[in-house]
Amino acid sequence: MESTTGRTARSRAKILQAALDLCAERGYNAVTMEAIATRAQVGKPTLYRWWSSKGTLFLDALTERFGDPYFQIGDTGDLVADLRNWLYGITELFLDPVSSDLVVGVAGTAQHDPELAAILHRQIHLTLSGRNQERIRAGQRNGQLIGFDPLLLEDLLVAPLWYRLLITDRPVSRAYADTVLNTVLGAAASPSGDA
Amino acid sequence: MESTTGRTARSRAKILQAALDLCAERGYNAVTMEAIATRAQVGKPTLYRWWSSKGTLFLDALTERFGDPYFQIGDTGDLVADLRNWLYGITELFLDPVSSDLVVGVAGTAQHDPELAAILHRQIHLTLSGRNQERIRAGQRNGQLIGFDPLLLEDLLVAPLWYRLLITDRPVSRAYADTVLNTVLGAAASPSGDA
DNA sequence: CCACCATCGAAACGTAACGTTTCGTTTCAG
DNA sequence: CTGAAACGAAACGTTACGTTTCGATGGTGG
Numbered sequence: 001m002e003s004t005t006g007r008t009a010r011s012r013a014k015i016l017q018a019a020l021d022l023c024a025e026r027g028y029n030a031v032t033m034e035a036i037a038t039r040a041q042v043g044k045p046t047l048y049r050w051w052s053s054k055g056t057l058f059l060d061a062l063t064e065r066f067g068d069p070y071f072q073i074g075d076t077g078d079l080v081a082d083l084r085n086w087l088y089g090i091t092e093l094f095l096d097p098v099s100s101d102l103v104v105g106v107a108g109t110a111q112h113d114p115e116l117a118a119i120l121h122r123q124i125h126l127t128l129s130g131r132n133q134e135r136i137r138a139g140q141r142n143g144q145l146i147g148f149d150p151l152l153l154e155d156l157l158v159a160p161l162w163y164r165l166l167i168t169d170r171p172v173s174r175a176y177a178d179t180v181l182n183t184v185l186g187a188a189a190s191p192s193g194d195a
Numbered sequence: 196m197e198s199t200t201g202r203t204a205r206s207r208a209k210i211l212q213a214a215l216d217l218c219a220e221r222g223y224n225a226v227t228m229e230a231i232a233t234r235a236q237v238g239k240p241t242l243y244r245w246w247s248s249k250g251t252l253f254l255d256a257l258t259e260r261f262g263d264p265y266f267q268i269g270d271t272g273d274l275v276a277d278l279r280n281w282l283y284g285i286t287e288l289f290l291d292p293v294s295s296d297l298v299v300g301v302a303g304t305a306q307h308d309p310e311l312a313a314i315l316h317r318q319i320h321l322t323l324s325g326r327n328q329e330r331i332r333a334g335q336r337n338g339q340l341i342g343f344d345p346l347l348l349e350d351l352l353v354a355p356l357w358y359r360l361l362i363t364d365r366p367v368s369r370a371y372a373d374t375v376l377n378t379v380l381g382a383a384a385s386p387s388g389d390a
Numbered sequence: 391c392c393a394c395c396a397t398c399g400a401a402a403c404g405t406a407a408c409g410t411t412t413c414g415t416t417t418c419a420g
Numbered sequence: 421c422t423g424a425a426a427c428g429a430a431a432c433g434t435t436a437c438g439t440t441t442c443g444a445t446g447g448t449g450g
Contacts, residue, residue: 160351183351393450394447404439408435410433
């Protein structure tokens with residue numbers, strides 16, 4: 001049966017830790033499945049038993065190490081403050097060389113690995129984005145940011161950070177996050193719920 | 196000397212065409228340098244003489260086939276209309292299976308190919324983005340969209356399209372481009388020129 | 391018009407990482 | 421205690437890369 005102390009659980013923890021360590025040392029691209037197995041003192045078949053590729057393995061490592069606390073909007077009752085802290089967290093993630101290299105690596109791999117892309121889309125988009133939209137709707141029921149389509153608001157706020165990380169090489173910063181937030185929130189309500 | 200009819204120019208045209216054809220047939224990921232060389236009836240060393248990798252080759256093919264007309268803001272005198280057509284063009288590019296596969300492939304490869312990333316950043320960011328900001332400033336000198344930081348405006352408009360293409364699997368559409376444009380342009384002027 | 395030399399196409403090669411298979415051993419459950 | 425499942429380690433075939441070699445081709449100076 002599945003246990004938290006069994007051999008498989010210990011191997012899994014060792015593998016994810018080895019992957020993160022190697023990523024920090026050599027960078028995402030220079031890490032191979034063979035190196036992960038060696039570092040974790042684990043056989044390669046064990047890697048492929050649980051993950052079909054380097055990309056899916058690192059997506060799990062990324063999720064466990066930098067998961068919901070960074071990508072999910074918090075709930076203190078003040079929606080605008082929660083959105084700001086949400087953008088601050090993602091900015092922090094994108095500024096740190098180690099975590100941003102990991103994020104860029106996984107996002108880049110997903111562009112030519114359909115299976116990883118599917119997992120990422122389900123996990124990030126459907127699950128996380130769904131919860132984030134729910135958080136926005138909850139704020140709107142309390143009279144905050146009424147008139148914004150939740151999905152569109154989420155897009156407009158977080159997309160510029162991803163755009164800077166992946167397409168341009170301009171750095172993100174707290175000041176940039178503030179500017180995006182202030183500008184978008186200054187916008188009139190979106191004309192319809194098309195998005 | 197360099198000529199437009201010499202052997203090298205003919206080879207170059209054949210190579211880029213073969214790359215685009217193969218990309219349309221099998222998809223970006225399934226195209227190999229060997230296959231491009233074979234299809235173009237060209238030796239592999241000829242490929243590596245001009246391009247250091249598959250990514251840089253396809254960036255050239257992308258630029259020649261889907262270049263400035265798609266990524267550069269036009270100038271009809273009406274800035275808002277030009278911005279809308281700009282977003283429509285990129286939407287069209289991202290909607291077409293062949294061109295979007297090419298864009299996704301190059302963008303994805305750039306995430307783990309520093310040389311390609313550097314070229315893309317210089318080419319896209321510095322050159323194109325510079326011209327686009329200049330177009331926005333020209334409109335502002337005519338009294339259009341005064342108060343927006345040009346760089347921020349460009350980010351806010353185009354980032355959501357890239358975000359949908361690369362991170363979520365939600366489709367773009369003209370209606371989405373319209374909603375983004377209308378919402379952002381409805382925004383108050385950005386508080387400062389930080390971005 | 392011709393002879394020369396750079397450049398070409400084609401093929402063969404070495405390398406790196408992949409993902410799989412095999413085999414003897416270890417671990418946990420009944 | 422016993423057996424089945426999962427393990428670590430090593431070896432293997434495969435694929436695509438990027439390079440090297442070699443004979444042929446084509447544009448150029450005499």
